[in-house]
Amino acid sequence: MKDKNFIFDRVSVFFGDKPALIDVSFKLSHPFFAVIMGPNGAGKTTLLKVALGLIKPISGKISVFGLNPMKKPYEVRRILAYTPQLIHVDESVPIRVKEIVAMGLLSKESPPRIKTKKDEKAIMNALTLVEMQDYADFFFNELSGGQKQRILIARALIRKPYLLLLDEPFSMLDYETKCEITELIYSLYEKFNMSILMVAHELSPCIAYDPYVILLNKRVYALGTLHEVLTEENLRKAYPGATKVKDLIILGEDHG
Amino acid sequence: MDNLIIKLIFAAILTAVISGSSSHLMTISKTVMLSLSLLHAVLAGSLIGIYMVHGFSIPVPMQITALIFTILIAILAAELVERGLSSDAAIGIIAGLSTTIIATFGYLDATLSPIAVSEAWSYVAGLSAVVRNRDIALLTIILTIIVPITLTFEGEFIYIAFDEDGAKAMGLRVRLYRYLLYSLCAIVAASLSMSLGVFVSHVVIVVPGVLALKMGSKHLHIASLATSTLCMTAGYITAYTLHLPPSSGVGIMATILLTIAYIVRK
Numbered sequence: 358m359k360d361k362n363f364i365f366d367r368v369s370v371f372f373g374d375k376p377a378l379i380d381v382s383f384k385l386s387h388p389f390f391a392v393i394m395g396p397n398g399a400g401k402t403t404l405l406k407v408a409l410g411l412i413k414p415i416s417g418k419i420s421v422f423g424l425n426p427m428k429k430p431y432e433v434r435r436i437l438a439y440t441p442q443l444i445h446v447d448e449s450v451p452i453r454v455k456e457i458v459a460m461g462l463l464s465k466e467s468p469p470r471i472k473t474k475k476d477e478k479a480i481m482n483a484l485t486l487v488e489m490q491d492y493a494d495f496f497f498n499e500l501s502g503g504q505k506q507r508i509l510i511a512r513a514l515i516r517k518p519y520l521l522l523l524d525e526p527f528s529m530l531d532y533e534t535k536c537e538i539t540e541l542i543y544s545l546y547e548k549f550n551m552s553i554l555m556v557a558h559e560l561s562p563c564i565a566y567d568p569y570v571i572l573l574n575k576r577v578y579a580l581g582t583l584h585e586v587l588t589e590e591n592l593r594k595a596y597p598g599a600t601k602v603k604d605l606i607i608l609g610e611d612h613g
Numbered sequence: 614m615d616n617l618i619i620k621l622i623f624a625a626i627l628t629a630v631i632s633g634s635s636s637h638l639m640t641i642s643k644t645v646m647l648s649l650s651l652l653h654a655v656l657a658g659s660l661i662g663i664y665m666v667h668g669f670s671i672p673v674p675m676q677i678t679a680l681i682f683t684i685l686i687a688i689l690a691a692e693l694v695e696r697g698l699s700s701d702a703a704i705g706i707i708a709g710l711s712t713t714i715i716a717t718f719g720y721l722d723a724t725l726s727p728i729a730v731s732e733a734w735s736y737v738a739g740l741s742a743v744v745r746n747r748d749i750a751l752l753t754i755i756l757t758i759i760v761p762i763t764l765t766f767e768g769e770f771i772y773i774a775f776d777e778d779g780a781k782a783m784g785l786r787v788r789l790y791r792y793l794l795y796s797l798c799a800i801v802a803a804s805l806s807m808s809l810g811v812f813v814s815h816v817v818i819v820v821p822g823v824l825a826l827k828m829g830s831k832h833l834h835i836a837s838l839a840t841s842t843l844c845m846t847a848g849y850i851t852a853y854t855l856h857l858p859p860s861s862g863v864g865i866m867a868t869i870l871l872t873i874a875y876i877v878r879k
Contacts, residue, residue, distance in 0.1 A: 406778075409781075409782050411778070411781055411782065430784075431784050434782060434783060434784040435784060437782070438782075438783075439778075439779060439782035439783075440779070441776060441778045441779050441782075445776070445778055446775060446776045446779070447774060447775055447776070450641055450771060450774045450775040451641065451826065451833065452771055452772070452775050456768065456771075456772075457772075457775070459768075460768065460769075460772045460780075460783065461783060463768075464780070464783040464784055464785050465783075465784070468765060468766065468769070469765045470768060470769070497775070509779075512779075516783070522782075
């Protein structure tokens with residue numbers, strides 16, 4: 358990788374006449390551990406999809422380690438990995454854990470995508486990294502929420518990406534599992550020098566890891582460390598429904 | 614054994630493999646309703662085929678015209694979905710388009726050749742027990758197209774059904790796979806209509822896949838194939854024994870199998 362920068366430069370996205378992102382700018386240098394925080398409808402998932410070249414902005418420039426995802430989407434998707442929100446995965450489809458992870462690897466090849474012994478070893482290694490090696494033959498819908506999230510992360514890991522994009526990895530998990538998943542994600546950043554960009558509604562499971570935070574509600578309202586971003590002033594701007602109750606701030610979900 | 618019976622058995626096996634190779638994929642990828650709607654397109658294509666033969670003297674077999682027309686309609690549905698329309702709406706549009714063509718060409722064909730329309734009706738209704746060599750040849754060609762496609766791309770089709778966004782993010786060309794899957798549905802719908810008629814094809818498209826999933830089989834492809842083979846062969850034997858058209862026999866057997874499966878595995 359020659360260019361180590363992940364850049365959004367005044368990126369705007371509209372769906373019809375409704376803005377999803379307005380003049381979003383930030384620059385992150387590899388390796389980074391960053392979280393995009395914001396209310397529902399803030400454009401967090403849209404931002405990830407723009408980075409993957411799945412949604413086209415109406416203006417602005419994006420550079421994913423020197424590559425433009427609009428011009429070279431397939432090259433960009435080779436160096437990024439993405440885990441979607443669990444609610445966007447169809448759990449009624451009877452698919453085994455090892456098949457899910459295999460597709461992470463085989464999708465880099467051209468069809469026909471046939472697993473080799475080397476691939477099977479790589480699949481088991483990826484499952485071992487997320488401590489799910491004993492579940493290879495399980496169907497996805499037989500797993501718990503945290504286990505499902507681990508499998509989606511294993512699918513991403515097997516691709517050996519420079520950057521892992523995670524969309525709401527904490528959704529539908531209890532607090533303890535959220536912390537375990539955060540620990541796993543942070544270990545990837547530490548051990549493998551993998552950049553992490555995740556979307557999250559709450560930062561409490563991440564506090565110990567001091568992530569770089571992008572506070573987003575269509576616009577970027579603040580960038581920096583937790584302490585720099587999570588100020589009352591910033592939160593009130595990004596969460597127009599925020600309410601202060603004695604020394605506490607309750608974050609509303611108004612889109613503004 | 615009489616020649617007709619041999620042909621019937623052969624047709625039953627070919628149809629079983631076509632249905633069994635694809636039914637589980639249609640069920641998993643939620644394209645069953647699309648496939649059923651494509652049966653309207655088969656009927657529309659058949660009527661266009663009759664008009665081409667009798668109106669313009671273009672000697673293309675009705676089955677070929679129906680097959681090509683059905684594939685085109687399937688590609689239209691895929692494109693509509695790719696352009697952001699919901700699958701339901703796309704199915705509604707192609708069903709509406711097909712029924713409009715059925716009404717229009719049904720009328721035009723009747724003015725040209727009432728006998729041809731009656732033949733077409735017999736074909737789509739599955740009333741004929743006659744299996745011609747040409748039908749066997751066409752089914753064989755279709756089978757050699759369908760089986761390699763399903764075996765090669767089964768993983769991708771299932772994967773896209775599981776996580777379409779994730780598949781796109783991994784670089785799978787989801788648009789092309791949608792075209793391929795929808796075209797596969799079209800080929801299956803047209804080929805099943807060829808041997809069983811449009812009506813019973815509704816059942817045959819759905820039952821093997823649903824049964825394979827219902828039985829919770831680890832090998833869905835094999836379970837789907839086994840179910841469709843059982844359904845077809847037993848159906849053809851039933852039809853021969855009871856002096857019914859093959860479509861009736863297959864429909865009866867499919868219903869019995871489905872009922873048994875739901876009683877055994879509630």
